[in-house]
Amino acid sequence: MWTEIGWPLVVVAGVLFVVLNLAAVLIWMERRLLALWQDRYGPNRVGIFGVLQPVADMVKIFFKEDWVPPFADKVTFVMAPAIIVVTVLLSFVVVPFAPGVIVTDINIGILFFLAMSSLGVYSLALAGWASNNKYSLIGGMRTTAQMLAYEVFMGLSMMGVVIQAGSFSLTEIVEAQRGLWYCIPQCVGLVVFFVAGLAETHRIPFDLPEAEGELVAGFHSEYSGMKFGMFFVGEYLGITLISSLTVAMFFGGWLGPWLPPVLWFAIKTLIVLCLFILIRASLPRFRYDQLIEIGWKYMLPLSLVNLLVTGGVVLLMR
Amino acid sequence: MNAVFYMASAVAILATLLAISRREAVHALLYLIVSLLAVALVFFALGAPLIAAMEVIVYAGAIVILFIFVVMMLNLGEVAREQENVWLSPGIWRVPGIMALLLTGLLVYALFQEDRWLPVDRVVDIKVVAASLFGPYVLMVELASILLLAGLVGAYYLVWRGPIRRPGRRD
Numbered sequence: 237m238w239t240e241i242g243w244p245l246v247v248v249a250g251v252l253f254v255v256l257n258l259a260a261v262l263i264w265m266e267r268r269l270l271a272l273w274q275d276r277y278g279p280n281r282v283g284i285f286g287v288l289q290p291v292a293d294m295v296k297i298f299f300k301e302d303w304v305p306p307f308a309d310k311v312t313f314v315m316a317p318a319i320i321v322v323t324v325l326l327s328f329v330v331v332p333f334a335p336g337v338i339v340t341d342i343n344i345g346i347l348f349f350l351a352m353s354s355l356g357v358y359s360l361a362l363a364g365w366a367s368n369n370k371y372s373l374i375g376g377m378r379t380t381a382q383m384l385a386y387e388v389f390m391g392l393s394m395m396g397v398v399i400q401a402g403s404f405s406l407t408e409i410v411e412a413q414r415g416l417w418y419c420i421p422q423c424v425g426l427v428v429f430f431v432a433g434l435a436e437t438h439r440i441p442f443d444l445p446e447a448e449g450e451l452v453a454g455f456h457s458e459y460s461g462m463k464f465g466m467f468f469v470g471e472y473l474g475i476t477l478i479s480s481l482t483v484a485m486f487f488g489g490w491l492g493p494w495l496p497p498v499l500w501f502a503i504k505t506l507i508v509l510c511l512f513i514l515i516r517a518s519l520p521r522f523r524y525d526q527l528i529e530i531g532w533k534y535m536l537p538l539s540l541v542n543l544l545v546t547g548g549v550v551l552l553m554r
Numbered sequence: 555m556n557a558v559f560y561m562a563s564a565v566a567i568l569a570t571l572l573a574i575s576r577r578e579a580v581h582a583l584l585y586l587i588v589s590l591l592a593v594a595l596v597f598f599a600l601g602a603p604l605i606a607a608m609e610v611i612v613y614a615g616a617i618v619i620l621f622i623f624v625v626m627m628l629n630l631g632e633v634a635r636e637q638e639n640v641w642l643s644p645g646i647w648r649v650p651g652i653m654a655l656l657l658t659g660l661l662v663y664a665l666f667q668e669d670r671w672l673p674v675d676r677v678v679d680i681k682v683v684a685a686s687l688f689g690p691y692v693l694m695v696e697l698a699s700i701l702l703l704a705g706l707v708g709a710y711y712l713v714w715r716g717p718i719r720r721p722g723r724r725d
Contacts, residue, residue: 312580344680347607354615358587361619365580365626373626380623384616391611404680 247339251328259472260290266513273517300461305367308458312366317459317466320359324473327352331480332407334490334497345406346398349481350391353436357383359470360438360445360455367458375454378524379445382435385531386442390432392539396425396546397485406481410489419486424542426486428535433478435531437471440516444524479508559599566592577638579625583618590614601677 264279264287271278279286304313330345332338342348357380364376398404400421401412409418419426435442446454456467483489483504490497492504522530566589573585594609687695 309578309580312584342603344603344607347604347611351607351610351615354611354619357615357619358622361622361626362580362584365622377623377626380619380626384619384623387615 243336244339247337250337251331251333251339252325255325255328255473255476256469258476259469260294261287262472262475262509263290263293263468265509266516269510269513270517273514294465297462297465302461302463305369305458307368309366309368312362313458314463316359316363316366317463317470318359319362320356320470321466321473323352323356323359324470324477327477328480330406331477332410332484332489333480333501335407337498338407341405341407344404346394346404346409349477350387350394353390354387356436356470356474357387359467363459363467364445364455367455369458371452372455372457375445375451375457379438379455382438382442382444382527382531385528386432386435386535389428389531389536389539390436392536392543393425393428393432394485396422396539396542399543399546399550406484406489410484410491413488413491417486417488417491422486422542422546424538425546426482428539428542429485430478430482431530431535433482434512434515435527437474437478439471439475439512441519441522442527443521444527475509475512476505479505479512482508556599559596562592562595562599565589566596577635579634580622583622583625586621587614587618590618602683603677604680604683 267289268278268280268286279289282288282292304310327349329339330342330348332341360379360383361376364372364374364379367373367376397409397418400418401409403409403412434440438445444454445451446456451457456464459467480501483501487504487508489504490501492500495503569585569589569592573582573589576582576585590609590613594606594614597603597609598606
């Protein structure tokens, strides 16, 4: 009884608590790390080393006026920020943090993640459309084109891992990496997946939907208060999700000596998260045509070749 | 699972009706997405998780977002809404209504012919689907891929600017 109903509820509560708080901590961590790499201090006034900065930001954002522009499509405008947070949080359902520490181990785990990430596009597209503002609309259209293009080979890059592990379940994929982490045989898949992950979370080399130099703030130009906060939190949740999936699929998930499995998972995820921030600190933004070109002309053929070679090798090894 | 099936089916029917009758194109598409998600749930309740996932990834996630993309690009406003008002006059429902009624009658008749139409106790494994797709139905898969290739070539031709013309040369 306890293990059937109680344990999943504990996992759900734990995952929500850790993931949502991590999103807040990440905002502070990102600003501090960016500052470190750019030879300045960053936020260091609130609390020790400025740790409480996100709390102060949160208080401020809750007391802002909750403004819906009169020219906007009201229902869609309010609904859009919720969609991204809901879809990303739902994706965490299939992430295995340690043996047994998973909300539900469905046998279509990876497909479920892909389904949720393809629904996440609606959030940004609808936000751009509902704002009824040309900058928002252009931002929304860029997001749609970008995420549609990058979703295709994000799915394909994961299929190499699926072929090697012989399962769509992330728990079984982690278990299959006991001998060798998939970051070595699937190095091409790893690179493609990571690039696609950057584009899916529209992080800096691919953050054209909100390019402030040309589009004010892109799809969220008209948003303020906690509705804007939802997009912000959604972005950090997305980065956490991509990092934990990268760890689960390519870096052996919870596998590792001495330390408890959950800790291994956390350490690996944190390293990938820092990589996300380092990329933001070091790369300039792409031009829009370059972005689409990278997607369709290089990444898609690369992931197809990777899939073909993986399939061939697995068949030969049998 | 039976309760999930009936609830999801009810949502699907309701959302589809709303998708047809909305005058704002984007709202209609939003109801279409809800309807597709409900259909995915129906597939899941019937024990076909792969089809359910594909329904969400391909239909809700890729095809309808393209529709929304086009609607956003055209930026239809008041004019389109008035046109929809003209098109959606009560008289227009007559012929499609009769046809839909006929089809519903046929469907209900067919359902009552077969009494084991709800196989909820069986989950179809992904490997079984793959084996039948690339086994007995491989010809259909190939035909579908040829159809997609034709669409791809057609789209490529539409955006092709033709051979580069040099001045002073007729072609």
